[in-house]
Structures are given as structure tokens and as C-alpha cells.
Amino acid sequence: MDNRPVCVFDSGLGGLTAVRILRKLMPNENIVYFGDTGRMPYGGRSAAQIRLIAQQNLDFAQSFGVKAIIAACGTISSNAADLLLACPVKTVGVLAPGVRELAQTGKKRLGVIATATSIKSGSFQRELSALAPDAEVCALACPDFVPMIESGRYLPSDPEVRATVARSLSELKERKTEALLLGCTHYGLIADAIRDFLGDEVELIGAADAAARELCAYIEGASAFGDGGSEEYYTSGSIADFEALAPLMLGYELKSAVNHVPPFPLEVL
């Protein structure tokens, strides 16, 4: 038994989609979640800022004495993979597991959608061309998705959601994309709207889900099962906003009160 918690972090509430899967797969794990809402969105920040944020979040996660970490953020995973790898605690990002599952579909017309800073890094494209060299890849930044989702708009019946999805993903439709990686953890929330627009035949891979599966495989392999199933929540932004939206992302009620931590300084840059 290893009751040390797992920490999952993201810029906001999108990473809770990884917690949701983790909870299903491993109901007894103790989880600490950090949503850096006070500095959200990450997706348009410079790579240098993202790397600073990544290290600050890794340090914060380790302060809980965790046994493993999920960096449930495509922007960090694609711009700071070396920092995740160098962390003394086992850290799973969303890039490698997501790309692997996309390549494993065996489809030849692949798509990746993520934040602007993720797509600009070229990391998704590089990893994909290594794992699926014969596939044609369309990589698109979708800067309108995160602010829309964090404002609570993600239902497929919402006309604004439908219009934003259609406007952002028209190229994927034109290219007859067969499988698509949701390379930002927020995007799992609008998977139904994306499916409605692209059609059921397009296979959707959630990077958050893939990362949660990878972490489970690690915990099982290390026989490091926890016992308790507790959850602690931290936000650098509004507690009220976290409380309002988090249950929608998790699919269940919050298990404890939400704690506030002041945003870590970005003064270096």
C-alpha cells in the first residue's frame, strides 16, 4: 500500500477530465488537484513562460509528498517535456500517451488540436511523424476553445459552442480527418460538440484520458496502490468559479473544500 497522493495539475479546470478517468480506473487513489486558474489561459503564453510555470507547478506538486504527477496540460507537456522527465517524482504528461494512442488507431489522415503555444512548439507534429510516418497530419490551434469552456459553455446544444467548433475545425472536415487527438485537456468537455460536427466515424482520442491510463499502468506496475480515495483541490483563481464548474468536469460532486493559493510570480520574464 502506498497512500501518498497523486497530483494532477493544469492551467484551470480542464485537467479535471484526467481526474475523472483516474477516479474511474483507480477509485482508491488519493488525489491532489491544482488548477492554476489565476494564470489561465496558458495557451497563448511564450514557451519560456510555460517552462517557468511548468517548474513552479512541479515544485508545488512535490510539496504534497506525492508518489506520481500528471501534468494534465498539453501546453506544458509540449513545451517542457524535458522538465517533466527530469522531475524526481514519476511524471506523466499528456503529449506522449495521446500521440501514441492516436498513432495506434492505424488511421492515415490524422488531426491534432491544441492551444496555440502547443501547436507552435511542433512537439505533437514531431512525435506523430516518428510514430506514424506514413500518416498525413493536420495540426490546428484552437485559441477560442479554452476561454469558452472555462466560462461554462461546452454543451453541444449551445449555439455558440456549435459555431465555435465549426469555425475552428472546418479544415479537419475538409481534409476528411479519420482520427483526432484532443491535445488540450479542456477539449474533452466539448468532445460531443466536436463529434457532432465531424461525424461519428471520426475517432476521437482524449489526451487527458490517455495520460490517466498511462499513470494507472505505472501505479499497477509499481504495485503502489493507494487506499482512501480522497481529493484535495487548490486553485490560484476564484474558489467560487472552481466550485461552480468542477463538478461538471468531474461528473461528481467535490469531495472537499477548495483551497486558494496565490499565483506563483512570473516576474522572471
Ligand code: DGL
Ligand atoms: N488545458 C491546458 C492544455 O491542455 C491549457 C489550456 C490553456 O490554459 O490555454 O493545454
